[in-house]
Amino acid sequence: MEGSQQHPRLILRNFLSLDVCKELEFIHKSCCTVGYRQNVFSTTLSHLIATNSSHLIIPFVPIRERLKEKVEEYFGCEYELFVEFTGLISWCRGASIGWHSDDNRDYLKQRDFAAVCYLNNYEVDFKGGLFHFQDGEPSTIVPMAGDVAMYTADNKNIHSVDEILDGERITLTLWFSRDASHDEDAKLISLLSDLPSHSPKSDFASYLPVAASNKMYWFPPEEESDFQSGFDIRCARLHVLGFDLYFSDEESSLSALDSSYYLPELLKESLQLACGDKLLVWKFVNIMHAVQMVQFWHWKASELKTTEIKELSTDVMIPLSKTQQLKINSQKLVLLKDPQPAKTFFGGVTGRNNLQRLFDLDWVSFSAGVSEWEAYTRRSPCSHLKLRHVFDQPDKTKPSQLETDL
Ligand SMILES: O=C(O)CCC(=O)C(=O)O
Numbered sequence: 502m503e504g505s506q507q508h509p510r511l512i513l514r515n516f517l518s519l520d521v522c523k524e525l526e527f528i529h530k531s532c533c534t535v536g537y538r539q540n541v542f543s544t545t546l547s548h549l550i551a552t553n554s555s556h557l558i559i560p561f562v563p564i565r566e567r568l569k570e571k572v573e574e575y576f577g578c579e580y581e582l583f584v585e586f587t588g589l590i591s592w593c594r595g596a597s598i599g600w601h602s603d604d605n606r607d608y609l610k611q612r613d614f615a616a617v618c619y620l621n622n623y624e625v626d627f628k629g630g631l632f633h634f635q636d637g638e639p640s641t642i643v644p645m646a647g648d649v650a651m652y653t654a655d656n657k658n659i660h661s662v663d664e665i666l667d668g669e670r671i672t673l674t675l676w677f678s679r680d681a682s683h684d685e686d687a688k689l690i691s692l693l694s695d696l697p698s699h700s701p702k703s704d705f706a707s708y709l710p711v712a713a714s715n716k717m718y719w720f721p722p723e724e725e726s727d728f729q730s731g732f733d734i735r736c737a738r739l740h741v742l743g744f745d746l747y748f749s750d751e752e753s754s755l756s757a758l759d760s761s762y763y764l765p766e767l768l769k770e771s772l773q774l775a776c777g778d779k780l781l782v783w784k785f786v787n788i789m790h791a792v793q794m795v796q797f798w799h800w801k802a803s804e805l806k807t808t809e810i811k812e813l814s815t816d817v818m819i820p821l822s823k824t825q826q827l828k829i830n831s832q833k834l835v836l837l838k839d840p841q842p843a844k845t846f847f848g849g850v851t852g853r854n855n856l857q858r859l860f861d862l863d864w865v866s867f868s869a870g871v872s873e874w875e876a877y878t879r880r881s882p883c884s885h886l887k888l889r890h891v892f893d894q895p896d897k898t899k900p901s902q903l904e905t906d907l
């Protein structure tokens with residue numbers, strides 16, 4: 502038993518497979534919003550539901566269950582706990598947190614236990630960001646993908662996280678409560694049941710993400726009132742992978758000043774992607790769709806390269822005209838302003854930047870990625886219904902049926 506009764510805690514190595522870590526990273530990079538602390542970004546399950554991406558909750562379901570069982574077993578509270586919060590959280594350069602316990606606010610008193618799963622690696626994907634316990638052993642945790650730290654949320658486990666110096670540190674963080682009124686499942690079920698039902702769920706369009714308020718994606722959050730400074734984090738995510746946006750339906754050529762009000766609204770409309778001097782022929786329904794697609798391709802790129810591709814489509818990209826390039830650049834100026842902060846936050850550890858590499862984008866693998874993404878997104882034809890069933894476990898003494906159902 503690691504830790505002691507004075508400092509009840511458990512560190513497990515390789516609790517999550519690297520595949521699962523990558524999948525959760527894909528979900529976070531596709532869907533995250535600006536977070537609750539400075540230079541922190543988060544993806545909550547309720548946000549996934551609100552943006553019509555509830556199928557992306559599927560990978561969380563068995564992990565939540567395994568973590569809850571482990572916490573209950575180790576801390577000796579079988580069948581007593583509820584998941585209070587589940588979220589993907591990333592910390593970028595400048596983020597840190599001083600000594601604290603996780604129940605240190607009146608509105609956090611329901612939190613009994615924490616589980617922090619590390620999804621990427623110290624020194625490789627980010628610098629800084631070591632986790633420290635104030636007392637007891639182990640005193641420092643070096644975040645490595647797949648490892649999890651579990652600890653009581655009270656003052657027996659005062660902890661801190663060093664400032665992130667470079668890159669992006671990503672975790673899956675859960676809190677557990679003994680208080681049934683803080684059961685996250687109940688809240689999620691209610692959100693899911695408020696969704697318009699599509700039965701049978703065969704219409705592919707019903708899986709496409711819908712845009713939430715642009716304010717949730719504007720960084721820093723205090724600049725969102727007029728979009729005059731700061732940047733859209735989804736455009737930033739595309740930019741660091743070498744992609745630009747092209748709004749084909751936009752008629753007028755606006756001045757940068759007018760565009761500050763107008764362009765962010767266009768992110769909710771249909772758009773195309775450009776890379777270098779080429780334009781991709783696909784139309785995405787909105788920026789969320791484009792970001793999900795690009796992040797999916799980025800996640801799967803190495804597999805897709807080795808996939809046998811039968812038919813090579815030659816016309817998936819067309820050269821950009823000079824006018825189109827000028828338009829893209831002026832729109833980029835509005836949505837990204839200076840590209841440097843985007844790189845600082847989302848470009849990975851300096852010197853390992855993806856930007857240049859992806860300019861020799863393998864278009865064949867990208868088009869394979871488009872169909873793979875569609876298959877991934879459709880993979881559970883009744884995902885909404887299944888999720889309802891998954892979360893519907895009134896008898897807590899029964900073992901979970903998740904594995905068998907999904
Ligand atoms: O990400 C971590 O290692 C811990 C974060 C933390 O302490 C918190 O969010 O309360």
Ligand SMILES: [Fe+2]
Binds near residue numbers: 601602603660
């Ligand atoms: Fe904490």
